[in-house]
Amino acid sequence: GSDRQNVDLTDCDREAIHQLGRVQSFGCLIGVSADWLISHASVNLADFACKSAEEAVGEPLETLLNSQSIHNIRNRLQHLTGRSGAEYVRGVLFVGSDELYDAQIHVSEGTIVLEFEPAAQSADFETDLTLVRSAVARLAEISDIARFCGFAAKSVRALTGLDRVMVYRFLPDGSGEVFAEAKTSDQESFLGLRYPASDIPKQARALYLRNPIRIIADSSHAGAEIHPPRSPSGDVLDLSQSTLRSVSPIHLEYLSNMGVAASMSISIIVNGALWGLFACHHRQAIAMSQAKRNAADLFGQMFSFLLAGKLSDVEAQNDDQVQEITSSFTRSMQEGGAPVTQLVPLLQDFSSLLGADGFGVILDNIVHLEGSAPKEDEFSRLVKFLNAAAANTVFSTYQLGALMTDAQQFAQRVSGVIAVPISRSPRDYVMFFRREIVKSVNWAGNPNKPLSAGLNGSRLSPRKSFEAWRSIVEGESEHWSPSNLRAAEQLRRALLEVFLRLTDEAARERK
Ligand code: BLA
Incomplete structure (x- = not known):
């Protein structure tokens, strides 16, 4: 009819799926007004009761349902007053039939909605x-x-x-x-x-x-x-x-x-x-x-x-681990040594905690890169790019290529970055990288498996859907979770503290 919405595959979110005007045929539905007159009936009513939908609508409920059943339904309805939800009545009978049905009752904008389906076996x-x-x-x-x-x-x-x-x-x-x-x-x-x-x-x-x-x-x-x-x-x-x-x-x-x-x-x-x-x-x-x-x-x-x-529990364990990693770093720095060398094992642990594919650090002009990370010249371009961001916050993205155009040419296509600034000026960083997500998820099934195709062609199937997902997320990494970002912020504070102390000590020694 003219009021049928035409929904296509691009605006799924707009289909009024709660108002399709039909019920599934394994049961039937009737609507009842507050004065117990039947206001709605699904056209398959006749498959369950001795009346058609047209005959039932406008009649009192007792012409359709046995009086004990109505009594039970009214009782359950009391439990619904003032709250949304549904109530159940088992073993309901229609007038003129001895077949048992289970009923579900709820209220929809003032209409009492009764839904019936064949009774369950209590065994x-x-x-x-x-x-x-x-x-x-x-x-x-x-x-x-x-x-x-x-x-x-x-x-x-x-x-x-x-x-x-x-x-x-x-x-x-x-x-x-x-x-x-x-x-x-x-x-x-x-x-x-x-x-x-x-x-x-x-x-x-x-x-x-x-x-x-x-x-x-x-x-x-x-x-x-x-x-x-x-x-x-x-x-x-x-x-x-x-x-x-x-x-x-x-x-x-x-x-x-x-x-x-x-x-x-x-x-x-x-x-x-x-x-x-x-x-x-x-x-x-x-x-x-x-x-x-x-x-x-x-x-x-x-x-x-x-x-x-x-x-x-997992969140709490992660928080504990962040604590542990950062305090062991603080301890190792107190024992002296080259900061980058001390940092690397810390970053290895941190990287796996974050689910990163690689990491990098630049500290006093020394660069160390590991795993899926950009190459050194690419990394310095990234550092320059990040220098335009605020100094005292963690920067993160899951689509670096969209923000920094030459990142698309990086040899390893890293799309996800968490960058933790660890000093003010010159700006040093530790960074964690994630690869493009489509690189890591593959369909292992048989690619030649035939599909049956309906009205919309083959788009509506897990395989095509999976491909649709792959094209949507091209150039993106897995998103960083709130707990990932929290961990990075904890790392920033811990490192800042250590490096500030080092600078202080160095200044004191010079005096
Ligand atoms: C509902 N879509 C669903 C449901 C699932 C999926 C699980 C819940 C209903 C159910 O249990 O069947 C999706 N099912 C999947 C996926 C797999 C699977 C991804 O087995 C993978 C193996 N669906 C589309 C598109 C549209 C759409 C493009 O793919 C819209 C244009 C609509 N899906 C859609 C609607 C519902 C739905 C409207 C709600 C159905 C309802 O409850 O009324």
């Missing part, structure tokens, strides 16, 4: 809970973050039975990385690959922060329309909190192109921000039951708490 509960419990206990004992995430991916696979489970981690520039993976052996691995921010657009991430579980039951199905598409006042029902919310045609195409029929994602939330997702795939269509989703949700929350703890 699953106990096994799921046992599995979550033992997985969490084992996770708590793993300190290495990569192994921790790997085991979590395995656990989610065991819990859900899905073909592939990835821990997809967001990076500071919004791109994402497959950080851990558990999969069937016959599938290509995506481990270590990177994708542009647009693959999971902003508004989708905002929804994943609100609703920690997202399931897509069948990527070949656009879903059932909601009747009427607009309320008498012209509003389209806001499905932000809906479980059945249908899926953007673009994302459905993405999933089909990679042979994925169903997906589930579980949000990983650290300190109130979306750190990543368990992104799960299945090659057959499957509607994960509400009970299973709850178990996955619980696991996701426990995992997130444990992860937050581990991440802050």
Whole structure:
């Protein structure tokens, strides 16, 4: 229709994915007004109840739902007053049918939204809970973050039975990385690959922060329309909190192109921000039951708490290491010797702490370069370039080539630099370098693997997406993290102190 948005691949962030006006067909949805009249119904209602959507809309709720079910729903609704979120009612009956459904209830801008899906088998509960419990206990004992995430991916696979489970981690520039993976052996691995921010657009991430579980039951199905598409006042029902919310045609195409029929994602939330997702795939269509989703949700929350703890442990360890490195340098300087010779082992340690690929130092006209660093003449051009920056701050960039044009001709294409000024005049520096990121991430899979291509050609696939990411980040290094920059600032202060003292002592000796 004329109000369908035409979203193309360049403005993914603008698609109103919460107002697509459809639901996924594994369940049905009705909207109810505050006086319990049915205001909306998905057109697949007749697959569940003995009424069509057109017949149901405008009627009181008791013409559709059994009175005990309405009573239970009203009760749960009390728990929702004044807060966002959803409540669950198990074993709901439609009038004239003895099929049991599970209902989920939330309120969307004054409309009570009821979503129904086939009832879960209660036998699953106990096994799921046992599995979550033992997985969490084992996770708590793993300190290495990569192994921790790997085991979590395995656990989610065991819990859900899905073909592939990835821990997809967001990076500071919004791109994402497959950080851990558990999969069937016959599938290509995506481990270590990177994708542009647009693959999971902003508004989708905002929804994943609100609703920690997202399931897509069948990527070949656009879903059932909601009747009427607009309320008498012209509003389209806001499905932000809906479980059945249908899926953007673009994302459905993405999933089909990679042979994925169903997906589930579980949000990983650290300190109130979306750190990543368990992104799960299945090659057959499957509607994960509400009970299973709850178990996955619980696991996701426990995992997130444990992860937050581990991440802050790592930060604390880094801070300790910075302290240790700088104070051992201070000690070695007190024992005397040539400053550059004393600095080199310190910089080696520091460089690996920062995840740098190389480093350089210029001190009293002596230059030392190691690892992926510019050549000596390039380094002096860089020093000159940096002399135009403020003297008493750490300088950093992840795209040197964009700031300093002749850096593009450097023999080693360093794109990331942290420069720490260590004296006032003449300006001496220590610097840490990172190479261009596209040099270090490669697609190891079969390059000739055929792709099926939908409406948008082959762009919507992990491979093309990976290539898109590579072209976006050309000339860039991995971003320096806030903790990297904090460490560099600590180093600056420590070195400044040492060198100021040396200058003082030298001045005193001259007297
Ligand atoms: C959602 N995109 C998603 C989700 C993932 C990805 C994991 C969450 C929903 C889900 O679990 O399926 C991306 N999936 C990936 C990536 C890999 C993967 C990177 O398996 C790599 C192996 N997607 C695009 C482009 C657009 C887009 C170009 O690639 C926009 C024009 C849109 N992705 C898009 C939208 C959603 C999405 C709209 C939200 C789906 C929803 O929850 O409604």
